[in-house]
Amino acid sequence: MNIELCAPPAREAKRRRLTRGARRQLAGILFELPLILGLIIFTAYPVAESLRLSLYRYNGFDTNVFNGFNNFKYMFANESQVKEVLRVFGNTFIYCFVSVPLSLFLSYFLAMPLNKNFKGVGVFRLLIYLPVIIPSVVSALLYKDIFDVTYGVMNQIFGGLGLPQGTFFSHRSTAMATLIWAGMWNLGGGMILWLSAFKNIPASLYESAKIDGANPLRRTLAITLPMSTPMIFYNLVMNLINSMQIFNSMMITGGDGEGPEQSLYFIAVKIYNEAFQFFRMGYAAALSWILFLVVGLLTVVVFATSKWVFYGDE
Amino acid sequence: MAMNSRTQFPIGGADRTGGANRKKTRKKVVFSIKILTLSALTLYFVFPVAFMLLRSVMTEAEASSVPVAFFPQGFNYQSYVKIFREDYWLYTLNTLKIALINIVTMVFTASLSAYGFARIKFKGRGPLFAVMLATLMLPAAVSQIPLYVLYARFGWIDTHYPFIIPKMFGGGAINIFLIIQFMRSVPKELDEAAEIDGAGVFRRYVQITMPLCVPILIYITVNIFNGAWGDFNTPKVFLQTKSKFTLAMGIYYQSFLGGYQMAFSNLRMAAGVFMTVIPAILFFVFQKRLVEGINIGAVKG
Structure with missing residues (x-):
């Protein structure tokens, strides 16, 4: 009915x-x-x-032959190639896994004292952020000049401080460290992120924690960091993916893009070289797929271990 | 840790009983130390910018003497004159052309698809969104080689099409994502009311929702500009002729391939300063919006 x-x-x-x-x-x-x-x-x-x-031998023009898994075999079995592939991935990993966490960590300490309102705080923030505004191709050139062994200003500063002269980008033992150090001039970007994250934390949380007698360290560990985890997570993911693909290093190395004894040779540059300098496009495609798998795996691992990210009410 | 002792007496009257003065002076000392440390840090961060500016106004002789002084002997704008003799105006025009077209097309198609995701409940929305986000972790190097072959077939190599056409489709996953995030804070009710009044979906997108999204559209506009302006990977792969170069590629060419023109660091730095001017202006003008945008993307996202 x-x-x-x-x-x-x-x-x-x-x-x-x-x-x-x-x-x-x-x-x-x-x-x-x-x-x-x-x-x-x-x-x-x-x-x-x-x-x-990646399964073909292809030079971009005429040669286009099915090659089975030979590109991958070549990558892992040819002695000099294995060395080079391991080196470029090693360099990329070192760059990625040192500079990304390091800049997140250091920028936190930069943001902390600037999270208060006092006269001139805006000026400090702005000036610290200034290097971030420079386009990255320009900053690469800039670092190259600052760290130039003979003409650069850094060795003069080293001399003035009584430190031994540095080799910086010109020697394999120091090139990577110099690149990571130079990258830290962009900490202002991380600082802004931390400041935004701090701003989103309700002040009431701190007040009640203070009443409960939590000391500053405790408040940092129990409130500031957990409440900032979405920001940390997002940046970890995006920056890891981006820095795995570092390519602007060519602005420092020039020419073959390898740096002294391949110490600044990154995977994205190698793929470029293989495809567009040596015209081994099939092999380059195979390498790019390995990079894809590595980045994918990395992302999956970061997401799978993201239990520490706190999304509040969601 | 210095502040520890204070928090141990959270409510007590310690402030009123004479500790006040000592506390005040201690606070002042701590504050001055903080300011001094911050000033030193700030100096460190301003250093590369100062280096670039000062080096750019040196003469060639100054820039190539050993040791090179940090401060120039005088203000010499010859390096700026010189870079413009080296086709820099052409590189600038090329880059501006690409950047401006990208802004128009990318803002349009990114907002279009963001509106679709955020306001239209159609089948397949979830999977499509997931696929779009997944492309964020796809390294550019993977698609680069097949795209090169494809563009070669189109006759696009050594033209600006590879910079322009692909950007017309979707406008970048990250931009779409940012607009969607922003739309969450834009009331849906306006849209729904307009629907009841009989406004078509395209009209609701243009007239109701987009005007409210202007803050985030400004943010992505600046990002799109900076992306196109500083892009080095795309021109390195697709451009060969000098007259087609973008600024980034021009600087690279002049520094490494063309050889002598940019052998002097004063010229390189002048080019660098020139290339930084527009991004810097954009930053200063839209500072507030940019920080807001960062907040939406990275902090709340």
Whole structure:
């Protein structure tokens, strides 16, 4: 009885919703059309094609021969190639896993004293942020000049301080450390992130913690850090992915992009060299897929171990 | 740890009983030490910028003498004149052209697709969103090689098409993501009310929601500009002719390939200063919006 009474209006509503639903579906697809096309043409196709190419010997012009897994075998079995591949991945990992956590860590200590309101705090923030504004290609050139062994200013400063002269980018033993050090001029970026994160923490939390007698260290560990974990997580993920692909190092090394004894040779630069200098495009595609897998794995690991991220009310 | 003792007497009257003065002076000392440390740190961070500016106004003789002084002997703008003799105006025009087209097309298509995700409940929205986000972890190097082959077939090598056309489709996952995040704080009710009044979906997007998203659109506009302005990877792969170069590629070419022109660090630094001017202006003008945008993307995201 009840059902029958309800049926006609329900059916009518359903029909109306259906047409509206269809309209909505059409609108949704139209709004996403550029994105969908872009994903197909400029992402899905090249990714698949790159996988195919990795199984071919291809020089970009005429030679295009199926090669099985020889590209991968070459990568892992040819003695000099293994060495080079391990070196570029090693360099990339060192750069990535030192500079990303280090800058997050150091920028925290930069942000802490600037999180209070006192006269001139804005000026300090602004000036510390200044190097971040410089486009990264320019800062690479800048670091190259600052750390130039003969003409650079850093060795003069070292001399003035009574320190021995540094070799910086010109020797394999110091090139990587110099690059990471120079990158720390961009701590202002991390500082801004920490400051924003601090700002989002309700002051009431600190007040009640103070009343409970929690000391500053305790308040940092129990309130500031947990409440900042979404920011830390987002930046860890994005910066790890980005720094795995470091390419602007070519602005420092110039030429072959390898640096002294390949000490600044990164995987993205090697892929570029293989594809566009030596025209071993199949091999370069194979390398790029290895990079893809490594980055993917890294992302999965970071996400899988993200229990420490605190999303508040969500 | 110095502040520890204070927190041990959270409510007590210690302040009123004579400790007040001593506490005040101690606070002052701590504050001055802090300011001094901060000033030293700030000096360190300003150093590369100062270096670049000062080096750019040196003469070639100054820049190549050993040891090079930190401060120039005088203000010499010859290096700026010189870089513009080296086709810099052309590189600038090329880069500006690419950046401006990117801004128009990317802001449009990114906001379009963000609106679709945030306001239109269509089937397949979830999976599409997931795929889009997943592209964030796809290294550019993977698609680079097939795209090179594809663009070669299109006749796009050594043209600006690779910088412009692909950006018209989707406008970057990160930008879409940022706009969606921002739209969460824009009331849906306005949109729904307009729908009841019979406004079509495109009109609701243009007239109702987008005007409210201007803050985040400014943020991504600046990001898109800076991305195009400083991009080195794309021109390195796709450009060969000098007249097509962007600024980043021009500087690289002049520093390493062209050889002598930029052998002097005063010229390199002048080019660097020149390339920093627009991003710096953008930063100073939109400072507040940029910090807000960072907040939306990285902190709340």
